[in-house]
Amino acid sequence: MDLEFLQTVDPQILVGVAVAVVAIGIGAIFLFSSKKSRGCLDPENFRDFKLVKRTQLSHNVAKFTFALPSPTSVLGLPIGQHISCRGTDSQGEEVLKPYTPTTLDSDLGHFELVIKMYPQGRMSHHFREMRVGESLAVKGPKGRFRYQPGQVRAFGMLAGGSGITPMFQVARAILENPKDQTKVHLIYANVTHDDILLKEELEVLASRYPDSFKIYYVLNQPPEVWNGGVGFVSKEMIQTHLPAPAAGIQILRCGPPPMNKAMAAHLEAIGYTPEMQFQF
Numbered sequence: 714m715d716l717e718f719l720q721t722v723d724p725q726i727l728v729g730v731a732v733a734v735v736a737i738g739i740g741a742i743f744l745f746s747s748k749k750s751r752g753c754l755d756p757e758n759f760r761d762f763k764l765v766k767r768t769q770l771s772h773n774v775a776k777f778t779f780a781l782p783s784p785t786s787v788l789g790l791p792i793g794q795h796i797s798c799r800g801t802d803s804q805g806e807e808v809l810k811p812y813t814p815t816t817l818d819s820d821l822g823h824f825e826l827v828i829k830m831y832p833q834g835r836m837s838h839h840f841r842e843m844r845v846g847e848s849l850a851v852k853g854p855k856g857r858f859r860y861q862p863g864q865v866r867a868f869g870m871l872a873g874g875s876g877i878t879p880m881f882q883v884a885r886a887i888l889e890n891p892k893d894q895t896k897v898h899l900i901y902a903n904v905t906h907d908d909i910l911l912k913e914e915l916e917v918l919a920s921r922y923p924d925s926f927k928i929y930y931v932l933n934q935p936p937e938v939w940n941g942g943v944g945f946v947s948k949e950m951i952q953t954h955l956p957a958p959a960a961g962i963q964i965l966r967c968g969p970p971p972m973n974k975a976m977a978a979h980l981e982a983i984g985y986t987p988e989m990q991f992q993f
């Protein structure tokens with residue numbers, strides 16, 4: 714800028730302009746940060762989010778990417794909580810089901826759901842039919858579990874099939890926070906190797922954080938070469954791969970109902986108190 718020109722301007726005007734510029738800057742920062750922290754969910758009312766990308770991951774699993782209102786928006790889902798999604802089943806009836814995004818609030822502008830679609834599943838039908846450009850009605854946050862860093866010394870996680878998503882969310886939040894020293898031990902059960910959801914993402918976390926994150930896979934029908942567990946998750950597998958019952962230990966469970974029931978019995982027999990367990 715021409716300094717001679719500045720010398721000709723009334724100093725009061727210059728001060729006024731400077732104050733206005735600073736005020737606009739502070740206002741913009743305030744607007745941005747309040748927008749960022751507010752989140753896009755409403756616990757009382759469903760809000761629509763547009764499907765912008767659909768990636769088929771296997772014959773019955775797809776990743777759905779939904780846009781948030783702006784590229785800097787966050788979903789606003791506390792770690793450990795989930796969302797309720799509304800859809801229509803094959804009979805045209807309304808259905809509501811819980812889902813945990815695989816993205817965190819550090820992922821701006823969008824959120825992702827990894828959905829396993831069952832042939833007879835009611836909400837599965839809705840997701841199978843859903844096309845890019847359509848909207849999903851979502852309400853939340855929901856859930857009794859809320860993670861705070863340092864809440865426990867170590868988590869043991871027992872996941873079956875799509876029950877991995879709440880575990881992935883909690884594990885990712887812990888591991889990607891350099892100030893969080895919590896250890897995570899996961900047993901993840903599936904029918905076949907192809908059924909393992911988020912395998913690549915889990916492997917990346919395990920290789921990046923080898924001291925904090927251990928995974929033990931269990932398959933009902935393992936491939937010929939396999940160094941994980943075989944059959945259903947047993948008491949012995951839990952004793953070998955999860956932290957023993959003690960203060961500062963919590964076991965999280967999420968899987969199909971028969972697995973949850975079997976795991977609750979194993980955990981009780983090993984000596985985990987009800988306070989040491991949580992089922993999503």
Ligand SMILES: Cc1cc2nc3c(=O)[nH]c(=O)nc-3n(C[C@H](O)[C@H](O)[C@H](O)COP(=O)(O)OP(=O)(O)OC[C@H]3O[C@@H](n4cnc5c(N)ncnc54)[C@H](O)[C@@H]3O)c2cc1C
Pocket residue numbers: 795808810811812813814826827828829830831833834835836837838874875876878879968969970993
């Ligand atoms: C906290 C939480 C988070 C979840 N997050 C996800 C997620 O991110 N992605 C996801 O895909 N799912 C997730 N689920 C499961 C999801 O809520 C539904 O239960 C699932 O999508 C099946 O719903 P559906 O209406 O299609 O099937 P339904 O109509 O309820 O079931 C139809 C049939 O499908 C089979 N089936 C249903 N669920 C299972 C299962 N878990 N294991 C084995 N067989 C089953 C059964 O044979 C059942 O009879 C989560 C569940 C909880 C509690």
